[in-house]
Amino acid sequence: MQFEEQQQQGVLVVRPLEQSLDATNIQEFKQFMAARVQAGNRLIAFDLGEVEFIDSSGLGGIISVLKSVGEEGNVALFGVDEHVMTLFKLTRTDRIFPIMPGISGALKALGAN
Numbered sequence: 001m002q003f004e005e006q007q008q009q010g011v012l013v014v015r016p017l018e019q020s021l022d023a024t025n026i027q028e029f030k031q032f033m034a035a036r037v038q039a040g041n042r043l044i045a046f047d048l049g050e051v052e053f054i055d056s057s058g059l060g061g062i063i064s065v066l067k068s069v070g071e072e073g074n075v076a077l078f079g080v081d082e083h084v085m086t087l088f089k090l091t092r093t094d095r096i097f098p099i100m101p102g103i104s105g106a107l108k109a110l111g112a113n
Helices: 026-038 056-069 082-090 103-109
Strands: 003-008 011-016 043-047 074-078
Touching (some): 011 103, 026 056, 043 056, 043 103, 056 074
Parallel strands (some): 011 043
């Protein structure tokens, strides 16, 4: 699994470069993100613009990142496809994560300046 990552205003912005986040690649995702969290990243924004499908494993992987950043951190999502958004709404995880149309909203939701 490949990713693009960059720091913006104290937030790690991660863009998975796959069309799906599911059981076939979730272990790579978790390993990649665990290393970033261990490096001290606590505010993370996921750009899901390339992702067209997330299964329960993928959803669990994103939730595990939220848990790993702890109370001092947070995770926001942006660029979410309408089909993927349906999963977040059905599972009510759209109430857990700030989900914004673009990066500026995600950065603002995470308290970036």
